[in-house]
Amino acid sequence: MRVLVGGGSGFIGTALTQLLKARGHEVTLVSRQPGPSRITWNELSRLGLPGCDVVINLAGENILNPLRRWNETFQKEVLASRLDTTHMLAEAISKASQPPRAWILVTGVAYYQPSLTEEYDEDSPGGNFDFFSNLVTKWEAAAKLPGDSTRQVVVRSGIVLGRGGGAIGHMLLPFRMGLGGPIGSGHQFFPWIHIGDLAGILNHALEANHVQGVLNGVAPASTTTNAEFAQALGAALGRPAFIPVPSTVVQAIFGQERAIMLLEGQKVIPRRTLATGYQYSFPELGAALKDVIA
Numbered sequence: 110m111r112v113l114v115g116g117g118s119g120f121i122g123t124a125l126t127q128l129l130k131a132r133g134h135e136v137t138l139v140s141r142q143p144g145p146s147r148i149t150w151n152e153l154s155r156l157g158l159p160g161c162d163v164v165i166n167l168a169g170e171n172i173l174n175p176l177r178r179w180n181e182t183f184q185k186e187v188l189a190s191r192l193d194t195t196h197m198l199a200e201a202i203s204k205a206s207q208p209p210r211a212w213i214l215v216t217g218v219a220y221y222q223p224s225l226t227e228e229y230d231e232d233s234p235g236g237n238f239d240f241f242s243n244l245v246t247k248w249e250a251a252a253k254l255p256g257d258s259t260r261q262v263v264v265r266s267g268i269v270l271g272r273g274g275g276a277i278g279h280m281l282l283p284f285r286m287g288l289g290g291p292i293g294s295g296h297q298f299f300p301w302i303h304i305g306d307l308a309g310i311l312n313h314a315l316e317a318n319h320v321q322g323v324l325n326g327v328a329p330a331s332t333t334t335n336a337e338f339a340q341a342l343g344a345a346l347g348r349p350a351f352i353p354v355p356s357t358v359v360q361a362i363f364g365q366e367r368a369i370m371l372l373e374g375q376k377v378i379p380r381r382t383l384a385t386g387y388q389y390s391f392p393e394l395g396a397a398l399k400d401v402i403a
């Protein structure tokens with residue numbers, strides 16, 4: 110199939126492109142930068158949707174960039190980079206003379222309210238209690254198409270574990286030095302997924318015609334707490350991981366509102382993802398971490 114991927118040049122997009130090509134699909138990226146096998150967002154808005162069978166959107170300014178202060182300017186960029194690109198693709202799809210078969214958006218589990226006791230599946234309520242949950246609500250709303258000639262899927266992703274990027278990219282150095290440990294209390298849930306499985310779920314959503322609606326993009330064993338995650342990462346590296354990162358330090362680096370993403374978490378179950386027949390390559394944390402640090 111011909112697949113158009115918005116924001117496909119990044120961490121998840123690179124893994125996804127590799128998998129899609131290995132599956133025999135043809136990939137074109139929508140990017141801010143022109144290049145081979147790419148169109149720019151300007152070209153998309155000027156020329157409309159190029160011929161394609163599936164559209165996926167991964168575009169979004171990196172929220173946890175520690176070099177950016179959590180101020181109004183950055184918050185606007187975080188919002189606009191997701192809402193504008195998603196809206197642009199949804200509009201191009203709805204105007205296309207030959208609409209694609211499927212339209213897939215990756216959002217986040219920040220939709221669900223952090224809690225030490227609640228358990229969330231795809232039907233659980235959420236989306237209306239803080240900056241990030243409101244962002245996911247607006248993001249998913251921007252993707253809505255008027256008709257039903259195109260199958261629509263939203264994958265709410267957890268923290269993606271993969272080589273050379275994502276949250277674990279920042280954690281590896283201190284953990285390798287034996288300076289790692291839980292963040293804040295460590296009791297908060299840490300809803301993770303191996304990057305190969307997130308790419309796998311997207312490929313499943315693209316290839317399987319019965320998949321529709323929301324899928325949680327987390328591992329089935331995502332009942333891990335942050336402290337358990339720190340211990341497992343330390344064990345995988347053969348290093349102690351007992352030095353906690355105090356909440357005050359996280360809040361000083363990221364700002365109070367953004368620090369919630371690290372200091373609080375959700376217990377998320379991929380009930381629909383499993384029910385649609387997706388089979389995980391890395392259902393267990395130990396094996397997922399071993400692969401990432403290999």
Ligand SMILES: NC(=O)c1ccc[n+]([C@@H]2O[C@H](COP(=O)([O-])OP(=O)(O)OC[C@H]3O[C@@H](n4cnc5c(N)ncnc54)[C@H](OP(=O)(O)O)[C@@H]3O)[C@@H](O)[C@H]2O)c1
Pocket residue numbers: 116117118119120121122139140141142167168169170171186189190191194215216217218266267268269270275276
């Ligand atoms: N990584 C995770 O743990 C995680 C978890 C949950 C959800 N997600 C979501 O999944 C999506 C992809 O994540 P990722 O980790 O692959 O992100 P990433 O590596 O930061 O890449 C995202 C891509 O978005 C494009 N982009 C960045 N800033 C932009 C802006 N201001 N305007 C338009 N496009 C912009 C870039 O493509 P060009 O430079 O080619 O334009 C970039 O390669 C994001 O929406 C993210 O919120 C990620």
